[in-house]
Amino acid sequence: MCLSIPARVESINNNIAKCTVGKSSYNTSLELISDQDVKIGDYVLIHTGFAIQKLDTDEANKILKTFEEFKALNEKMDEEEKGQNHPLI
Amino acid sequence: MKYIDEYRNKDIVQYFAGQINIISTKHVRIMEVCGGHTVSIQKFGLPYLLPKTVELISGPGCPVCVTSREYIDRAVAYSRMEDVIITTYGDLIRVPGSTSTLEKEKASGADVRIVYSILDAMLIAKNNGLKKVIFLGIGFETTAPASAAGILKARTAGLKNFYVYSAHKVMPPAMEALIDDGVNIDGYIGPGHVSTITGQSIYMDIPKKYKMGVVISGFEPVDIMQSIHMLVQQIENNEPKVEIQYTRVVKPEGNVVAQQMLDEIFEYRADWWRGLGILKNSGLKIKKEYEMHDSEKMIEVEVEETIEPKGCICGLILRGEKKPKDCGLFGKSCTPADPVGACMVSSEGSCHASYLYNR
Numbered sequence: 001m002c003l004s005i006p007a008r009v010e011s012i013n014n015n016i017a018k019c020t021v022g023k024s025s026y027n028t029s030l031e032l033i034s035d036q037d038v039k040i041g042d043y044v045l046i047h048t049g050f051a052i053q054k055l056d057t058d059e060a061n062k063i064l065k066t067f068e069e070f071k072a073l074n075e076k077m078d079e080e081e082k083g084q085n086h087p088l089i
Numbered sequence: 090m091k092y093i094d095e096y097r098n099k100d101i102v103q104y105f106a107g108q109i110n111i112i113s114t115k116h117v118r119i120m121e122v123c124g125g126h127t128v129s130i131q132k133f134g135l136p137y138l139l140p141k142t143v144e145l146i147s148g149p150g151c152p153v154c155v156t157s158r159e160y161i162d163r164a165v166a167y168s169r170m171e172d173v174i175i176t177t178y179g180d181l182i183r184v185p186g187s188t189s190t191l192e193k194e195k196a197s198g199a200d201v202r203i204v205y206s207i208l209d210a211m212l213i214a215k216n217n218g219l220k221k222v223i224f225l226g227i228g229f230e231t232t233a234p235a236s237a238a239g240i241l242k243a244r245t246a247g248l249k250n251f252y253v254y255s256a257h258k259v260m261p262p263a264m265e266a267l268i269d270d271g272v273n274i275d276g277y278i279g280p281g282h283v284s285t286i287t288g289q290s291i292y293m294d295i296p297k298k299y300k301m302g303v304v305i306s307g308f309e310p311v312d313i314m315q316s317i318h319m320l321v322q323q324i325e326n327n328e329p330k331v332e333i334q335y336t337r338v339v340k341p342e343g344n345v346v347a348q349q350m351l352d353e354i355f356e357y358r359a360d361w362w363r364g365l366g367i368l369k370n371s372g373l374k375i376k377k378e379y380e381m382h383d384s385e386k387m388i389e390v391e392v393e394e395t396i397e398p399k400g401c402i403c404g405l406i407l408r409g410e411k412k413p414k415d416c417g418l419f420g421k422s423c424t425p426a427d428p429v430g431a432c433m434v435s436s437e438g439s440c441h442a443s444y445l446y447n448r
């Protein structure tokens with residue numbers, strides 16, 4: 001019931017945004033985020049026909065980048081372990 | 090899908106599983122309060138990735154599940170009135186009342202319509218001026234602002250035949266009640282979309298009063314694993330606090346416009362929760378200034394006596410004290426196709442999620 005997923009804003013007309021998730025598109029009221037500067041191309045969370053928050057894409061990208069770094073680090077450590085040749089294991 | 094697929098990355102989920110394994114020494118019980126989290130946890134099999142020391146339990150965060158039978162009974166009674174159209178989110182239509190459901194009433198001729206948004210319900214009211222259109226307002230802080238916006242619009246537009254039947258509830262009293270009742274919990278995975286509206290301040294009492302942490306989490310497997318990692322870290326270091334994992338969405342101050350909308354339309358009242366009973370200041374009642382759109386005030390109806398289903402332990406499950414499999418009816422006389430209790434009907438109910446993913 002509280003679920004809502006990121007949808008991309010495609011157009012805005014009179015405080016109603018047309019948003020897409022995958023191939024589906026929804027008309028969404030921007031009333032509850034009237035203080036957030038929403039532009040075409042932004043991602044918003046839609047809940048029961050209302051956008052409840054603009055997604056902070058900078059923050060999202062920053063975290064994704066950190067994850068990528070974790071992954072790279074992990075792989076590197078795995079590689080190093082392999083090279084170490086533990087005879088008893 | 091952008092910003093979803095990335096958070097389902099198996100390697101990163103495994104990475105956090107490994108990290109949790111490394112730091113976890115104490116046995117902990119972590120409760121996910123939100124039904125959306127319950128579904129993700131079951132669907133992605135997260136409990137199987139966690140060390141034996143970390144136990145996940147579901148809480149009272151499924152709005153349909155905690156709603157009283159009396160509420161359904163009253164909605165059913167409304168639906169039997171000649172001049173009424175019931176509008177509702179799809180979740181509610183199959184929930185059993187004492188002797189009927191809205192779905193059954195619809196099959197026998199009642200005008201019950203599923204809507205996606207309160208705005209659709211208002212359109213129905215506009216197009217059916219001779220009917221009373223009642224919208225069933227259930228849900229927590231995530232959903233309540235939409236109802237508030239609807240009521241405000243209805244008043245401005247003079248939409249006199251539009252009513253909301255509010256069972257909206259707020260989360261913090263339930264989270265505190267569980268601890269007060271002595272349910273064994275060591276930390277909360279905080280509801281991501283409730284917090285999108287409220288911000289983090291509503292949970293501040295929990296570490297202060299109860300020395301227990303809350304991590305506000307997103308809904309993808311990576312989000313949840315990272316939140317569990319953060320909680321385990323807090324517990325191991327004995328540093329309970331409120332933290333936000335879901336920073337791409339949740340701002341510390343929340344959504345201020347939505348909060349103002351809630352304040353304008355609703356006031357707190359004591360409300361009944363399945364499993365928890367009556368909790369002070371846990372429900373949202375429409376204020377007097379807006380009562381012309383409050384069905385409880387404006388539309389009288391006789392409601393049948395409430396009968397609770399025999400053998401259903403939904404209440405204990407919502408308290409995290411029992412699991413769906415502990416229920417003798419689970420998967421036998423109670424299935425999603427023929428549910429006995431609300432926890433099996435709602436797609437976010439623990440029994441439903443267990444039935445689908447973990448039988």
Ligand code: SF4
Pocket residue numbers: 400401402403406413416417418419420423424428429430431432433434440
């Ligand atoms: S399985 Fe059905 S009867 Fe048992 S607790 Fe869940 S909803 Fe109630």
